[in-house]
Amino acid sequence: MIIPDWIKILIIIPTISANIFLALLVFYKNPKATINRIFFLIGFLFGVWGFCLLLYEFPLMLTSRFWIEATYVSVSILEVIILIFSFIFPKPIFKRARVWAAFYGLFFIILTIYLLYFTNYWVIDVIRDPKRGLQTILGGGYLVWTIAIWGVIGWSIINLIANIKHSTSTQRIQLKYFIFGFFLYGISSTILDVVIPFAWMDTGLFSISVAGSLFFSLATTYVILKHRFLDIQLITSRIVAYILLILTVAAIYSMLVPLLSTFILSRALPVQFAIFPTIITFIGIFIFNPLRMFYENATSSFLYKDQYNIGEVLSNLSKVMAVTLEPQDLTSQISTILQEKVRVSRVIFVRIHEKDISLMYVFPQGSQPKFNENDVALVLGMKKILIREEMEEGSIRKILDEWDVSIALPLINGENVIGLILLGSKSTGNIYFAKDIQMFEVVSSELAIAFENTLRFEQVKEFNITLEKEVSKQTRELREANKHLMELDKLKDNFISVTSHELRTPLTIIRGNLWLILNKYKNLESEITERVRDSMQSSEHLISLVSDILDLSAIEGGKINLNISKTNVSDILIEIEEGFNEIASKNGIKFINKFTDEKYDLLTDPERLGTILKNLITNAINSIEKSGEITVVIEKKNSNISVSISDNGIGIKGEDIPKLFTKFGRLETSLNANTKGVGLGLYIVKKLMDSLRGEIRVDSVYGKGSTFTLTLPIVEEKM
Amino acid sequence: MTDVKILIVEDDEKTRKIYADILRTGGYEVDTAADGQEGLEKLKNTIYSLILLDIMMPKVDGLQFLTAFKNNNNSGKVVVFTNLSHATIVEEAKKLGADDFIVKSDMNPDKLLAKIKNML
Numbered sequence: 001m002i003i004p005d006w007i008k009i010l011i012i013i014p015t016i017s018a019n020i021f022l023a024l025l026v027f028y029k030n031p032k033a034t035i036n037r038i039f040f041l042i043g044f045l046f047g048v049w050g051f052c053l054l055l056y057e058f059p060l061m062l063t064s065r066f067w068i069e070a071t072y073v074s075v076s077i078l079e080v081i082i083l084i085f086s087f088i089f090p091k092p093i094f095k096r097a098r099v100w101a102a103f104y105g106l107f108f109i110i111l112t113i114y115l116l117y118f119t120n121y122w123v124i125d126v127i128r129d130p131k132r133g134l135q136t137i138l139g140g141g142y143l144v145w146t147i148a149i150w151g152v153i154g155w156s157i158i159n160l161i162a163n164i165k166h167s168t169s170t171q172r173i174q175l176k177y178f179i180f181g182f183f184l185y186g187i188s189s190t191i192l193d194v195v196i197p198f199a200w201m202d203t204g205l206f207s208i209s210v211a212g213s214l215f216f217s218l219a220t221t222y223v224i225l226k227h228r229f230l231d232i233q234l235i236t237s238r239i240v241a242y243i244l245l246i247l248t249v250a251a252i253y254s255m256l257v258p259l260l261s262t263f264i265l266s267r268a269l270p271v272q273f274a275i276f277p278t279i280i281t282f283i284g285i286f287i288f289n290p291l292r293m294f295y296e297n298a299t300s301s302f303l304y305k306d307q308y309n310i311g312e313v314l315s316n317l318s319k320v321m322a323v324t325l326e327p328q329d330l331t332s333q334i335s336t337i338l339q340e341k342v343r344v345s346r347v348i349f350v351r352i353h354e355k356d357i358s359l360m361y362v363f364p365q366g367s368q369p370k371f372n373e374n375d376v377a378l379v380l381g382m383k384k385i386l387i388r389e390e391m392e393e394g395s396i397r398k399i400l401d402e403w404d405v406s407i408a409l410p411l412i413n414g415e416n417v418i419g420l421i422l423l424g425s426k427s428t429g430n431i432y433f434a435k436d437i438q439m440f441e442v443v444s445s446e447l448a449i450a451f452e453n454t455l456r457f458e459q460v461k462e463f464n465i466t467l468e469k470e471v472s473k474q475t476r477e478l479r480e481a482n483k484h485l486m487e488l489d490k491l492k493d494n495f496i497s498v499t500s501h502e503l504r505t506p507l508t509i510i511r512g513n514l515w516l517i518l519n520k521y522k523n524l525e526s527e528i529t530e531r532v533r534d535s536m537q538s539s540e541h542l543i544s545l546v547s548d549i550l551d552l553s554a555i556e557g558g559k560i561n562l563n564i565s566k567t568n569v570s571d572i573l574i575e576i577e578e579g580f581n582e583i584a585s586k587n588g589i590k591f592i593n594k595f596t597d598e599k600y601d602l603l604t605d606p607e608r609l610g611t612i613l614k615n616l617i618t619n620a621i622n623s624i625e626k627s628g629e630i631t632v633v634i635e636k637k638n639s640n641i642s643v644s645i646s647d648n649g650i651g652i653k654g655e656d657i658p659k660l661f662t663k664f665g666r667l668e669t670s671l672n673a674n675t676k677g678v679g680l681g682l683y684i685v686k687k688l689m690d691s692l693r694g695e696i697r698v699d700s701v702y703g704k705g706s707t708f709t710l711t712l713p714i715v716e717e718k719m
Numbered sequence: 720m721t722d723v724k725i726l727i728v729e730d731d732e733k734t735r736k737i738y739a740d741i742l743r744t745g746g747y748e749v750d751t752a753a754d755g756q757e758g759l760e761k762l763k764n765t766i767y768s769l770i771l772l773d774i775m776m777p778k779v780d781g782l783q784f785l786t787a788f789k790n791n792n793n794s795g796k797v798v799v800f801t802n803l804s805h806a807t808i809v810e811e812a813k814k815l816g817a818d819d820f821i822v823k824s825d826m827n828p829d830k831l832l833a834k835i836k837n838m839l
Contacts, residue, residue: 487807488782488811497803501801504823504824505823511828512734512737512738512741512828515828516828519744519828520740543824546824547824579830582830
């Protein structure tokens with residue numbers, strides 16, 4: 001078969017170039033990696049192979065024989081290097097087998113050199129046959145070599161297949177591409193270089209066989225570079241497209257040039273003339289697009305300043321909507337983007353919530369119009385974006401005019417109306433163009449959802465705050481109730497409570513039993529009755545003593561808790577007098593009350609006041625020997641109330657008065673031997689008066705009687 | 720007066736006994752309970768016109784009794800009858816619904832009977 005020279009050149013030269021190019025590409029990608037370096041060698045050697053074949057066909061120097069032998073040598077070296085490559089690509093494997101492979105490789109190269117240069121069994125001769133062109137006469141050595149080289153190729157393929165097992169799924173797919181390329185290369189070379197020569201005795205296709213190397217190179221480059229731009233399907237379809245493009249253009253030119261030239265020049269130009277215009281057109285087609293974009297950008301930068309990239313703005317808006325949680329934040333950020341990119345001069349966000357219209361955001365401050373429900377409802381009712389400049393005259397147009405807005409964008413999520421965005425005109429004075437409107441429409445549904453989310457978030461936050469407040473209020477109340485309970489509990493345990501309880505219990509029992517004896521059994525001997533009565537009175541004495549001591553203990557310990565409340569003095573006095581009625585009547589003492597119905601109210605501790613008054617009355621009773629009177633007077637003077645208790649008893653000697661309110665100060669008078677008390681009564685009275693912020697005074701004439709006067713301030717209950 | 724029943728809730732045995740006897744001389748029918756729990760039990764079966772209630776008791780104390788009394792809506796007057804005299808206790812008792820507060824040692828039996836007669 002004779003293949004025209006130009007086809008040979010057309011095939012070999014691009015193959016050499018492509019191989020060298022791919023080799024350099026991979027090498028520069030990563031000069032330090034072993035894989036890249038070895039592939040560089042491989043690609044380079046493919047180039048060398050092509051180069052040798054070229055010179056074999058067109059021996060510009062030396063002989064064809066020399067070059068075909070050089071071809072075989074380079075192919076042998078090439079294959080050994082491919083074997084080495086298969087041990088490390090895509091991942092290093094089989095470290096031990098490498099030694100064997102090295103030996104085999106070495107053996108193979110020695111075999112090649114021996115067969116080629118030391119025997120005549122391989123290349124017998126190179127001749128030019130008139131019918132079949134350049135031919136190489138091959139001997140049996142060539143077959144031996146072929147088998148040996150398939151050993152190398154086979155080993156390489158086995159390594160590659162083994163590597164598949166260790167690869168990830170992405171790597172496997174790429175490896176499969178590579179093995180497929182490798183295989184195609186192997187098959188094509190075998191058919192063109194071995195099968196055809198031996199079966200048809202024709203080596204004319206040698207030069208074309210080198211093109212098979214491209215299968216290998218391209219596949220390997222793709223796997224090594226693994227660039228996401230190397231979309232293999234895209235690349236394949238593009239290559240096919242461009243080839244078709246070239247052929248179409250070539251066909252057009254080769255038809256048109258002779259045709260047109262006949263008309264214009266009145267002779268047909270040869271088709272060769274078509275080659276240059278084809279090439280130029282082809283180049284023109286390819287650089288048109290980059291050139292176009294360059295001019296577009298250059299002119300836009302000074303003639304079309306307002307332009308913005310829709311994709312960029314949409315992506316910014318999406319980002320804001322996805323991330324922002326607060327409604328205020330969302331609206332202000334969206335507004336900022338619209339102002340900066342789209343040059344909107346005025347942005348208003350209106351929130352609709354169950355017929356409630358509220359203003360969420362307005363830029364610039366204070367530029368919002370007055371909204372009424374009807375207008376908003378009408379605008380929303382249109383359920384689509386409204387562009388004032390494009391609307392016909394009508395009620396809605398009028399509303400937009402009144403509001404002075406150019407765009408009304410409803411935010412509707414499904415069936416819910418969330419809000420309304422109103423945009424003023426652009427600050428540049430331009431109208432809103434199609435792409436602006438398009439962008440608004442795309443954004444509005446997303447914005448409706450984002451808005452709703454922020455409002456929900458707000459609700460949840462509020463709910464949480466309310467919940468927190470409620471919980472802490474409940475906790476506080478519980479804690480206080482607990483404290484109160486604990487205090488009560490403590491009271492039961494404190495010294496005074498315990499002591500009073502422990503002392504009083506047996507005393508009351510004694511008193512009670514003695515009383516019972518006196519009251520139940522009527523027919524007792526008078527001696528028994530007398531003794532029982534004496535015992536009972538003593539027990540009474542003890543009881544009041546205990547009370548006094550406990551009071552004193554409380555007062556001195558500073559542990560009196562005053563229970564201040566509005567107290568009516570006359571009521572207390574009357575009650576106390578009732579208590580003393582029996583004993584008073586027994587002793588022939590009469591109470592004379594000199595006070596009116598007037599309200600004698602003051603803020604004080606009624607219990608303590610009672611104790612004071614009881615003490616004074618007791619003293620009064622005790623100082624009256626036989627019969628007498630106790631006069632009680634209550635008066636209101638300035639901001640004080642005074643209570644005076646007078647008796648016409650024995651009175652107090654002048655020199656004794658200072659001792660009166662002291663601790664244990666008992667007066668030595670004949671009556672006192674029988675009196676109860678250790679002399680604490682008046683001391684307690686004095687101390688209590690001090691704590692009530694009052695004063696006590698005594699006036700007495702020995703033999704005539706005494707008057708004790710209490711003065712307490714009236715503190716108005718604060719309203 | 721025989722249909723007037725009084726309940727004394729008091730943990731100390733001697734005290735309980737003496738006051739029961741004292742009140743019986745006044746002609747009242749008197750039941751006793753040794754602590755708040757027993758007292759509440761007695762309330763289930765009988766209606767009392769007056770209950771004399773001690774504070775310091777085991778199991779269910781006086782204040783707890785008062786609370787339960789009010790919750791059950793029992794009828795009758797409850798008078799706290801104790802030897803404690805701390806103002807806070809008084810306040811608490813009044814808050815829990817006691818009708819009156821008597822310090823045992825302050826009232827000799829005559830006065831006590833007179834007061835009870837007034838109350839009923």
